[in-house]
Amino acid sequence: MANRFYTIMIIPENSSRPRQFNVPAWLVRAGLVVLPVLGLISVTLFLDYRFVANQVYENRELQSENRRLRQDLQLYQNRMESLESSLDRIENFSARLKMITNLMDKDQLSQHIELPPPNAASNLSFASNENKTSAPENLSPKEDQAFEKVSLKSLTLEQNLHDLYELLSDQKSFLNALPTKKPAEGYFTSGFGVRVSPMGDGAEKMHEGLDVANAIGTPIHAPAQGTVVFAGRKSGYGQIVILDHGYGLETWYGHTSRFLVKPGQLVKRGQSIALIGNSGHSTGSHLHYEVRVHGIPVDPLAYILEN
Numbered sequence: 001m002a003n004r005f006y007t008i009m010i011i012p013e014n015s016s017r018p019r020q021f022n023v024p025a026w027l028v029r030a031g032l033v034v035l036p037v038l039g040l041i042s043v044t045l046f047l048d049y050r051f052v053a054n055q056v057y058e059n060r061e062l063q064s065e066n067r068r069l070r071q072d073l074q075l076y077q078n079r080m081e082s083l084e085s086s087l088d089r090i091e092n093f094s095a096r097l098k099m100i101t102n103l104m105d106k107d108q109l110s111q112h113i114e115l116p117p118p119n120a121a122s123n124l125s126f127a128s129n130e131n132k133t134s135a136p137e138n139l140s141p142k143e144d145q146a147f148e149k150v151s152l153k154s155l156t157l158e159q160n161l162h163d164l165y166e167l168l169s170d171q172k173s174f175l176n177a178l179p180t181k182k183p184a185e186g187y188f189t190s191g192f193g194v195r196v197s198p199m200g201d202g203a204e205k206m207h208e209g210l211d212v213a214n215a216i217g218t219p220i221h222a223p224a225q226g227t228v229v230f231a232g233r234k235s236g237y238g239q240i241v242i243l244d245h246g247y248g249l250e251t252w253y254g255h256t257s258r259f260l261v262k263p264g265q266l267v268k269r270g271q272s273i274a275l276i277g278n279s280g281h282s283t284g285s286h287l288h289y290e291v292r293v294h295g296i297p298v299d300p301l302a303y304i305l306e307n
Contacts, residue, residue: 080146087153091160177245179223180305181269183253183289184276186214192299208297209252209290216257216285218276222267223251223304231259231274237288238280241273250295254288255279 006028011018190211194204226243229250234240237254241261244250257277267273278285291300 080150083150084153087150087157090157091153174247176225176269177247177249179245179249179251179291179300179303181221181223182212182304183223183251184212184214184218184220184287186212186218186276186287189213189286191301192297209254209288210300211286211288212276213284213286214276216275216277218287219260219272220253220256220274220276220287222269222271222273224249224269226251226267228261228263228265228267228273231261231263233279236281238282239274239277240280243267243273248294250292251300252288252290252292254290255282255286257285 004025005022006025007020007022009018009020188210190207192210193207195207196204220241222243224243224245226245226249228241229244230240230242232240234254237252239254239256239259241253241256241259242250243253253274255277256274257279258275259273260275261267261271261273276285276287282288289300291298291303
């Protein structure tokens, strides 16, 4: 016959009277089954708690990282907008420079400023993959496209400003070559055009320059930067100096009394090159001054900016 109870005896150390408890056998058998199950559940719950705690920590880290990435992306977008605004201002400035340097007329300027900038890739034959600036990583296709657009736009502006620099440098050289300075102090006694010959024969003759009267020995100054290509005697001109200013421009200085320069010498605007004289076919001390464009005499007064 199976046991109905299990007896549990407790014998105190300082007492001679023991205590006993009768535990039903079914309760003991149930405990042997339930306690391992409860232990297993406890262990499972503990491990699950640890896993959930780790997930919560990782989620907090991911949220913090996502927040930082959103802030970085917003900062990048703000910087891109600022850069695009700066490039637009530079592009408009470049267009205005082109207008004042005759590279672009006013209609083209208005169209260029009012309309969105053209696709830089179609205007830059040199814009290869090697020349493109790398966009930051982890950008969406929209941000990547915006970055590429700004990068190509900057290359376009760089090329435009480079062209303007070359043009302005050339124009600066051209302005330095223009004979804008009066060649000598004195009075204008005869201008460019047809006149009666001063030699007394009464014949009309083309006067191809400008006469400046003054005393012998008055300095003659170069009206522009140039190179001395001739310093000697020429029929009708007496002692003459010829300067080549480039761009097809030459200036001639006739009837001089003394040379202060020699062939091949580079002279600056305002530098003394000779002295007024009375050499050659001349009726008095004066400078016969000519400006020639590709060998054709033109009116020197069209170039002189001084009164």
